[in-house]
Amino acid sequence: MSLSEQKLDTDLVIAGGGLAGATLALALARAVPQLRVTVVEAFPLSREPLPDHYQPSFDARSTALAWGSRLIYEQLGLWPRLSAQATPIRHIHVSDRGRFGATRLAASEHGQEALGYVVDNRWLGLCLMAALRDCPQVSWRAPAQVRDVSRWRDGVSVAVAEGDSLEHLTAQCLVIADGGRSGLRERLGFRVAHSGYDQHALIANVSTGQSHGFTAYERFTPAGPMALLPQGGAGAGNTSALVWTLAQADLEQVLALDAADQCRRLQQRFGWRLGRINQIGQCNHYPLALSTVDEAIRPGVVLIGNAAHTLHPVAGQGFNLALRGIMALVEQFQQGLAQGLALGDLALLGRYQAHHRRDWQQTVRFSDSLIRIFGDRQPALALARDAGLVGLDLLPGVKRMFARSAMGLGARRPAFPNEPQQARNRDD
Template sequence: MNPSDPFNPNGNVLIVGGGLVGASLAIALDAAGCPVTLVEAAAPRVDAQPSYDERNLALARATVNGLTAIGVWPQVAAQATPIRHIHVSRAGEFGTARLDAARHGVDALGWTLPARELGAGLLRGLDACTRLVRLAPASLVGLEKYSDGWRARIKTPQGEQFMDAALLVGADGTESFVRAQLGIGVDTHDYHQTLFVSTVTPERDPANRAWERFSDEGPIAMLPLAERRCGLVLTVPSEMAEEVIGLDDAGFIALAQRRFGWRLGRLHRPGKRHPYTIRRVAAQQLMGTRAVLVGNAAQTVHPIGAQGFNLGLRDALTLAELIAGAADPGTPALVERYVARRAPDREGTMAMSHDLVRFACMPQPWLAPFRSLALLAYDRVPPLQHVLARRGMGFRGEPPRAVLERLP
């Protein structure tokens, strides 16, 4: 297509960003028979060899239901580890909240999975698509607005291409180019924290149990993995980041042991440490004319509770549900419906992660009894625990039907 050709969106949905959320949306739309073009910055690639140090994802139950609905979960389930128990506490305080899958009538509250495995499963899903047009490696470099869609200028190794679309979807991450081109601003909050992701082998078997522990220095989490290993997520004040980066293995294990405690006995064999600066970046709106944002382009949340990809997948599957069967995927009514559907889940999840890290990690001693009483209430009052469990499993607001199909 040349820029002088007549504009012809033909119901096409253009997804910019081929990460986990963008790929999931593309697979869901292709299965619904919708014409889709996916622009991916990186060439498709699968790392064949597993790594002890790889990044691990905590997937909520709703997320696994959604991945099952689009045919991806059966390809990766063998590499996943179920989370059947969750233990939440605050260092030096008496309150504890415990969630148990059996108590809520499910076999697991969620699962952990190496990010590489999920990426490989999504690539296989993309390869099986029949309508999807994939441009990779490619990047969006320009947009022109028409009355009934967008003309995108896309840079590829073969030269520039032009693509017409009735709906533009920004799935291109926290520093979204699409969001900037739409003129959508962001609200940013710097937590002044740095997150270190690593892997450890504890003395005791984690036995499908996940831990979230808070302190004045920030939260620390342990996620169960295969072969008695754990994924470690350690948060420190940003002013400590360089010091932690400089620690040797023994020093890092000593820090993790002090922060987490001895519930799993002595920790051994720390993997590589990968630091991430923590910021909340929330788009001030989710839509433009014939355009929407999903995933981290819409909101990048504090990693506490591992809600990032889980929230983004619900964005994608809600949008796919609304587009399926629509003659024109970019009408104002459809776009506005997407925003309305996502508002309770999005706002509730962002508020939960933001307020929890502030309340649970504030150093004021007078807060201690209130925090402990809140955790005890969640542990002992069944209606509160039910709400906590359902939200933790990803069921909030009006979720997409795909995540409910396997809910007992």
């Protein structure tokens, strides 16, 4: 008896309803509406409706979505909503503190209205949940946790703990999207290559004397890289999202300062490109590391999002890479179903991995080398960096390659059902 003839509780279980898990659920609902998807999420489900007048809080965390990610959310029908609170990045300015090299990327050079967009994570979450409420084939278990998975006939049996009860859900496949500290990845013994950067990211929003003018700044300093991303929606504002990397001892010092001294310290590191730094909001911090699995698949199981790869946030690539992986996976699910394969079939999952691996390896290399080259203070490397930054400006081909990475166009996007070829070609 084939899997499709067996009575399964659901077709696919997604462990983790964060940004990656929720986006996958929506992409599946759009692309393969006949599939029943169960999302298991550890936190309670937000029933908050999408407000007509969203007021971003000064302390909200945000994500830089590359241009390629905008195209993905357009395909999923989410962009009209999402864009209402998205701040376009029209320029990227990369500089090395105390050295002469600097390079600028402009959206207009690439014939686009933006290189990417900054969105509040909370707004993105609200938009995703609002869209998913209209997808009856997606059901939620929350608050609940996936505890384990085992093979069951040709599919899987997923152990789900909800309150005091433990239930086993049978499905064709389990997608693990439980984040960077993925307990399930460890439990199942996936091999992870992990290297720490000996740094922490301090995240906060800042207000500045001058408008950001829709420019994202990436600044490399002897003590580590930092980024300031424009916020405030379509009207140019004076608020930017800060990602500031610091060694452990420096982090502790900065956290012990009062807000005025934190602003002064930041000003020394960032400079005066945005005028005086007037205010700094609530500070959150994270230890920084690069971790990637070497294999993201097993029969009936696949890892996505941070569970598969966690990158340094300064280059703003982690979630963008996750989105491209999600679309590559959805494409393989579509093709596999057309061939009569079960969703957890290893050949199907292997094709997904083969398609996504190049993009994944290139993106990891791009963001890791950016951090390591610019983090190294040896004079020879400093010169190479300057040459690199100046060279980026002088050599349009190299700059274009850099811009494509920043825009999340590293690899070809998968096709989507009923998508006009013209739309697909826009990112080529």
